[in-house]
Amino acid sequence: MILYLCEKPSQGRDIGRVLGATSRHEGYVAGAGVCVTWCIGHLMEMVAPDGYRPEWKSWRLDTLPIIPQQWQLELTARGRKQFKVIQGLLKGVTEVVLATDADREGETIGREVLERCQYRGKISRLWLSALDDASIRKALGNLLPGEQTEPLYQAGLGRSRADWMVGMNLTRAYTLLGRQGGYAGVLSVGRVQTPTLKLVVDRDRLIENFKPVDYFEIFALHRVHSGTFIAKWVPPPKPCDAEGHCLDRTLAETVIHKVQGHSGTITKAETKRVKEPPPLPLELSTLQQEASRRWGMGAKQTLEIAQSLYEKHKAVTYPRTDCRYLPSNQFKEAPAVLQGLTTNDASLTPLVEGADAQLRSKAWNDKKITAHHAIIPTAAKINIDALSREEALLYDLIRRHYLAQFYPPFEYDRTVIDTQVAMETFHATGRVELIPGWKRVLAANQEKKEGDEDEQTLPVVRSGEAATIEGAELKQKQTKPPNRYTEGTLIQAMKSVGKLVEDARLRKILRETSGIGTEATRAAILETLIKRNLLAKQGKKSLVSMPAGRLLVDALPHSVTDPATTAVWEQTLDDIAHGGGSLETFLAKSELWLNKLIHNVHQRQQLGLNPFRGLPPSTSHTDPAQPTPRRQRRSKAEVTPTPNAAPLCPQCGGPMLQRKSPQGAFWSCAEQATCTGTRPGSPLAAHSPLMQPNPERGPLCPKCQQAPLVQRTAYRGKNSGQPFWGCQRYPQCRYTQASQTTES
Incomplete structure (x- = not known):
């Protein structure tokens, strides 16, 4: 069998x-x-x-x-x-x-x-x-x-296994630091989610620190023998910023007075026929980006809908793909797929009849195929009326991108005219659409690209022809910060993160491996960051970083937040998948790296350096004893995070949380399942017998009565190299104690 x-x-x-x-x-x-x-x-x-x-x-x-x-x-x-x-x-x-x-x-x-x-x-x-x-x-x-x-x-x-080691160890380490600083939430760390979090943190800070600057543009109405057109002034480099914006209003006003009513010459008149091929069929991340932009769908929601179209309705091919190309041997199946589209939805008949099943677009390329080809409609008979609204929207987008492959290129004439008037240069562009081609299928779905100039029909001119400026208008504008990330644009940023990496070799790896994360995991990563209160949704689409997310990014070593690190990991895993790498070698290197990271956390604790003090309490009360989100039992005692530094448990030495019960506030160990350490609710009760510290951690600090003494080594002065005891809450508490004498 x-x-x-x-x-x-x-x-x-x-x-x-x-x-x-x-x-x-x-x-x-x-x-x-x-x-x-x-x-x-x-x-x-x-x-x-x-x-x-x-x-x-x-x-x-x-x-x-x-x-x-x-x-x-x-x-x-x-x-x-x-x-x-x-x-x-x-x-x-x-x-x-x-x-x-x-x-x-x-x-x-x-x-x-x-x-x-x-x-x-x-x-x-x-x-x-x-x-x-x-x-x-x-x-x-x-x-x-x-x-x-x-x-x-x-x-x-x-x-x-590598994800388990990183997630378990670094999430525990930084969550415990957060608890000692008074933060009750889970500070999760992951090899992909943390660089993704940093993308949002960096973007938010760029927006918040952005200072708008006024700049000035001049639009001049030119008259030539065959008509008129509007051209934009090209300022000299010196008064401009990196984007070519003129920052000098006086200069711009001077130019207007200088050119108004004067004649000049056409220095360039060029028309080119442009043939724009159809956009490629979709892969998951582009589908998620488009769904986010058009309808505000989340990345996870889009994946679930696409998976339903694949599994339940048999309407599309495998959705968790990172490829936008199709294998050549499927080209012969195109007539059956096109026929299936009209059988399933008669409203599509005119577009299918206008398609040419013999046209072979650049999408058919065996050399570009990865584990899966692009998402396309199947030839299966489906009940179009059984699709939900969201399923119908995604299905229509997928089938139109496939259908566009059998339409000719979109053709237009693009004209460029440059003029020089009173030693000043002006530039105009325009286009005339000739053959709509695939635009018949996707015109309503196309997004105007940022920076596109207003289209105008330019008159026929020739180089050397005279041109007179009949009017000029000065427009004052302001530079704008970048837009906040949406789930769609963040997924695109994860894919194109290589452009942020300076190292050419790593940048190449990121480009070849489609950035960080995979088509199947990116949506779940965003969901985790939001659930852990490290990111939040603002309005219908925007994502913003939360205070805990920002401090976590700042506290982590660069190797954890750097997208190049996770890209190298993915490249190594890809090598293993193709038989060119060793699982044992990969895990051994990962273990060495992790040991260094945990050692850094131990050093930070010994020095009393806690980056999370003063962090607003988390709105989430997820039990940190569970490394993955699961349904938790609610405690009878209500947990109340505190912005002050939390005391350490007298039994296990771990962080404590302030809780409320019918008898009043009290402190109890964060690890209630395995430790019964408690102390009275008042910070002044630190002298209680319940607060006798774990002997392995040294005696309780006699000055602040909130933390044990830890052993350190002096690095400067006459006692350099000698051991001494110091309060674990340094620099909040500066108490120190030598072997035989005490200083405070």
Whole structure:
């Protein structure tokens, strides 16, 4: 028997139908000699820290870094039942066909199940890009050997393990620093989310520090033998800013008086025929950008809608793609796809009839294909009326971009006229549209590019011809700051982040790997930043950075916030996926890097340097004992963050939170699940017996009574190199104590 292992139930039923496996059972479908079963996404997850060592459950700086010696996975609660089904079906099969999504994540989902079941038989790979019957049959006829895609699994392991190490350790470390500074929220850190957060922080600060500057433009009405046109003054470089704006009003007014009513000469008259090819079909990030710009859809919402069009309606091909090109062997399928568009929606008939299925646009390029081709409509019959409004909007956008490939270029004549009057230069442009071409399909969807000049029809002139200025107008304008990010423009910034990197080699890597993050993860990353109160939505579209997000970016080392670092990681993972890298080497280097970062946090704590003091309390009360967002049990005692420095727990030495109960305010350990340390609510009660510190941390500071003494080494003066005790709250408390004498 051959077992087909899919990623989702809907995939399994679609593939089973084509294979003739239509007999339904609990967790699988069966037919003659074949069974088709499925995962439910990831059936397993990384074991939490306390699954390795009980002491790792408590969030404490002295337990970091947490690095497992032997990595482990555990079944998710919702995955146990389906795992048992798969485990039972694997007994006695002659071959497994891995039919999960055709990418690194899909490979990992399937392989980790087979590894858990200790399956050692033959593995083949079904590489699917669409779930319509024709695409499934085609893929079934071209199964890949399992060893060809196995490196994707190694890359998937590298990604998940490295992300686990960074997320678990740095999120704990900086959240604990935040708690000691009085911030109750989770300060999450990630190899992609943190550079993304920095993009927004930097943009917001640029906007806030922006000072508008007045600049001046002159528009002059020129008369020539064949008519009139308006040209814009080209100022000399000296009084201009970097963008070429004239900043000198007096100069601009002088020019107006100088040229008004005077004649000059046409120095350049040039007309060129421009043939603009259709825009390429869409990939996920461009779809997300367009959905954000047009309809204010969030990145996650757009992905979910596209996934529904793919899985539920079979209307489009695989959406989590980073490619805007199509394989050449699909060109012959175009007539069937175009016919399917009219069958599904008669209103599209005029546009389909105007298309030429023999036209081959630049989209058909095998050399540009990655793991998946662009998102295009399928030939499957669908019920257009069953689509929701949002599904219909995205579907229409996808099908129009595909349909545009079978229209000729948009053609127009672009004319440039330069004049010189009284030694001053003027410039005019205009265009005349000749052949609409693909604009018939996408004209209503096109966005006017920033900086486009007002279109005008220019008269026919020749170089050397006389031109007279009949009128000139001075316009005062102001420079403007850049726009705030939206989810769409932030995703585009993540893709094009390489332009911010100075190193040419790293910039090239970022360009080749499409920036930071992947098509499948960018939406989730933005969602995490918003849920953790590091970013927030402003109005319908804009994203702004929150105080916690700004301080976190400032506190982290450059290597964590630098997009070049995560780009190098992605390049290394890509090398592993193509068989050119080693998982063990990658993880070893990641561990060394992480050790240095945690050491820096320990040093900062020993010096009493806390960047989060005075941070406004978080509006989120997520329990930091859970590294990933899960449903939390609410405490009977209400947690109240405090802007003042929180005391340390007398039992475990960790941060404490101020809480309210019917008996009044009190302090309790942030790790209530594993530690029962408490103290009275008043800061003056620090002398209470409950506040006797952990002996390993030294005695309680006798001056401030809020923190233990920590041992440090003098670096200057006559006692250089000698150990001494100092308050952990330095520089707020400057108490120090030598071995035998005390200074305060």
